[in-house]
Amino acid sequence: MLRNKTYNRRKLLVILAVVLLILAMLAGRLVYLMVFCSEYYGQKAEDLHERERDIKAARGKIIDATGTVLATNRTVCTISVIHSQIEEPEEVIRVLAKELEMEEETVRKRVEKVSSIERVKSNVDKEAGDRIRNYGLAGVKVDEDYKRYYPYGTLASKVLGFTGGDNQGIVGLEVMYEDYLKGKNGKILTLTDARGIEIENAGERRQEPIDGYNLHVSLDYNIQMYCEQAAKKAMEAKSADGVSVIVMNPSNGEIMAMVNVPEFDLNQPFTLIERDKKIEQDEQSPETEQKAEEKQDLLNQMWRNPCINDTYEPGSVFKIITTASAFEEGVVSLKDQFFCPGYKMVEDRRIHCHKRTGHGSEDFTQGIMNSCNPVFIELGLRLGVDNVYKYFEQFGLLDRTGIDLPGEASTIMHNKKNVGPVELATISFGQSFQITPIQLATTVSSLVNGGNRVTPHFGVSVKDDQGELIETLSYDIEEGIVGEETSQVLRTVLEKVVSEGSGKRAFIEGFSIGGKTATSQTLPRSANKYISSFLGFAPAEDPQVLALVIINNPQGIYYGGTIAAPVVKEIFSNILPYLGIEKDETAIKKEAEDSEN
Numbered sequence: 249m250l251r252n253k254t255y256n257r258r259k260l261l262v263i264l265a266v267v268l269l270i271l272a273m274l275a276g277r278l279v280y281l282m283v284f285c286s287e288y289y290g291q292k293a294e295d296l297h298e299r300e301r302d303i304k305a306a307r308g309k310i311i312d313a314t315g316t317v318l319a320t321n322r323t324v325c326t327i328s329v330i331h332s333q334i335e336e337p338e339e340v341i342r343v344l345a346k347e348l349e350m351e352e353e354t355v356r357k358r359v360e361k362v363s364s365i366e367r368v369k370s371n372v373d374k375e376a377g378d379r380i381r382n383y384g385l386a387g388v389k390v391d392e393d394y395k396r397y398y399p400y401g402t403l404a405s406k407v408l409g410f411t412g413g414d415n416q417g418i419v420g421l422e423v424m425y426e427d428y429l430k431g432k433n434g435k436i437l438t439l440t441d442a443r444g445i446e447i448e449n450a451g452e453r454r455q456e457p458i459d460g461y462n463l464h465v466s467l468d469y470n471i472q473m474y475c476e477q478a479a480k481k482a483m484e485a486k487s488a489d490g491v492s493v494i495v496m497n498p499s500n501g502e503i504m505a506m507v508n509v510p511e512f513d514l515n516q517p518f519t520l521i522e523r524d525k526k527i528e529q530d531e532q533s534p535e536t537e538q539k540a541e542e543k544q545d546l547l548n549q550m551w552r553n554p555c556i557n558d559t560y561e562p563g564s565v566f567k568i569i570t571t572a573s574a575f576e577e578g579v580v581s582l583k584d585q586f587f588c589p590g591y592k593m594v595e596d597r598r599i600h601c602h603k604r605t606g607h608g609s610e611d612f613t614q615g616i617m618n619s620c621n622p623v624f625i626e627l628g629l630r631l632g633v634d635n636v637y638k639y640f641e642q643f644g645l646l647d648r649t650g651i652d653l654p655g656e657a658s659t660i661m662h663n664k665k666n667v668g669p670v671e672l673a674t675i676s677f678g679q680s681f682q683i684t685p686i687q688l689a690t691t692v693s694s695l696v697n698g699g700n701r702v703t704p705h706f707g708v709s710v711k712d713d714q715g716e717l718i719e720t721l722s723y724d725i726e727e728g729i730v731g732e733e734t735s736q737v738l739r740t741v742l743e744k745v746v747s748e749g750s751g752k753r754a755f756i757e758g759f760s761i762g763g764k765t766a767t768s769q770t771l772p773r774s775a776n777k778y779i780s781s782f783l784g785f786a787p788a789e790d791p792q793v794l795a796l797v798i799i800n801n802p803q804g805i806y807y808g809g810t811i812a813a814p815v816v817k818e819i820f821s822n823i824l825p826y827l828g829i830e831k832d833e834t835a836i837k838k839e840a841e842d843s844e845n
Contacts, residue, residue: 302391302435303433303436303456305432305433305434306321306460307321307415307431308428308430308431308460308463310429310463311463311465312468312469314468319408323394324372325393326371327380329366329388329389332387340359341356348376348380350369365389377390398410405512405513407467408421409424420553421463421465423654428460434454434456462712467505468504471495471826472504474819475795478819479509479797480509482815483510490509490554491508493795493797493798494507494796495793495819496794497793498702499700502708520546521550554798555685558684559684561678563768564767565692566677566688567624568742570628570677572695572730572735573635575730575733575734577639582612586610586612587608588618590605591606592621592626601622613741618749618750624677625676625677632672633667636667637664643691643729644690645659649684649686649704651703659682659684661681688796689704692785693785693794695734699729699735700727700728701729703723705721708720739762743789745765746762747761750765750809751765751782751809756821759824761786761820762785762786765812766781767779767780767808770801778801778802779799780799780811781808782809786820792827793827799815
């Protein structure tokens with residue numbers, strides 16, 4: 249009996265100890281939560297009773313070399329509803345459907361949805377937003393927002409790019425410089441009770457937005473306009489598929505203009521241009537998955553920038569690069585003599601000159617003035633495969649240029665081990681491989697500027713809205729890709745191409761202009777489609793501006809010297825005086841003397 253009592257007492261003590269231990273642990277946990285975690289859980293509790301709405305940051309502007317704003321913002325509104333605060337749902341539905349020009353059923357679904365906050369429509373014109381605010385409807389919120397706006401519509405559309413519904417860059421400079429332009433959104437925090445209803449007189453907390461920085465670019469509105477007008481004129485005159493123009497400073501890589509007509513409207517980037525609207529002809533037909541895919545493919549094509557995204561066979565403009573390689577390697581001189589019977593046999597292949605009757609006897613200067621294929625085939629064979637590839641690499645042709653636009657394509661070149669005499673011959677005059685227009689313009693710039701490989705670019709600096717400099721953008725320059733002597737030879741012979749040779753349709757009285765014509769055939773050859781181009785620079789002795797014009801699939805006469813050279817002449821006639829490049833008085837006097845004689 250006594251033993252049982254002792255056992256029960258011990259059992260009771262153990263239970264009591266366990267209970268006390270549990271109570272101690274609970275007390276300790278409570279002290280820990282109340283003292284050491286009070287700030288954390290207090291914030292969590294506060295968060296449960298706060299409603300958060302964004303205050304959008306203003307996206308930074310894109311500003312050209314003249315101070316002209318090319319991309320800015322317009323104030324728009326976002327209309328939202330808070331279900332728990334709506335007092336007159338039918339009135340809210342009626343007003344929003346009317347002012348937002350939406351189907352009543354669509355508005356009803358959003359108004360009646362039980363959520364802390366429901367967006368009804370964004371990118372609403374400020375005038376409509378102000379009208380809705382003036383109704384004073386309980387539960388309806390009107391928050392100001394920003395929508396990207398491009399004052400000049402189609403100007404440089406494939407360079408600037410555009411933003412999506414969230415104001416985030418999608419293509420072009422808008423996406424490339426997103427981190428500078430986007431800014432940081434702010435917030436409005438309001439207190440609510442357990443039912444989600446905002447507490448009156450509780451006030452609100454605001455985290456102010458930080459606006460994006462402004463991007464200052466080398467693109468010049470006036471030069472871009474000159475080039476677009478000339479490109480449209482050429483496209484219409486030749487019923488071409490498209491015309492591309494690049495104008496850049498060959499000494500530092502700054503791009504003053506980049507045109508790809510037809511351009512699209514940046515303020516309506518999801519509307520197809522007239523040429524591509526076939527897919528939308530039957531707008532009443534139901535939207536099918538196939539139709540949506542076809543439209544998206546057309547949009548992607550419309551947004552492409554052929555100057556950097558597409559490759560092509562450069563044709564005879566590439567003879568500039570073959571010339572530089574041959575002079576650097578010492579396998580040719582200006583006095584070397586050649587003979588052109590209208591073709592050159594390479595192994596068992598007869599490769600024709602563009603002049604089927606031949607140029608006859610000619611020195612090297614005459615050979616480049618005549619754009620004679622047999623002369624350049626001979627240079628390619630003298631160089632050999634190893635040297636051709638050595639200079640491709642030395643000049644930077646096997647790498648991308650590093651331009652500050654997305655989606656730059658790479659050079660498409662033969663595998664070196666597969667290059668025989670015939671491939672070597674065609675490479676020497678710019679066929680059987682492909683490069684981008686920007687790669688061609690950049691490489692020639694680097695060869696005629698004294699031999700410094702530049703990086704083509706638009707971005708110059710980043711500043712805030714008060715004009716304070718945030719960052720000066722810098723780009724790589726590789727010095728000495730050719731010697732100064734070779735660069736001087738190129739400038740001299742290319743000036744003769746324009747003043748006396750195949751590029752004479754680009755000649756402007758009083759200015760020394762260097763350049764090279766080109767005509768290449770697209771694949772498949774059986775389609776009989778051509779690309780006509782001309783690359784020119786001025787002044788020839790000290791290049792300050794370089795222009796490349798490419799006409800895609802012109803109808804009728806398609807020779808570069810005939811149809812592309814005059815486009816460069818028109819562009820230079822406008823922009824050389826604009827850039828302050830004065831006429832050469834010596835050249836004017838010599839021309840006057842020649843005309844008298």
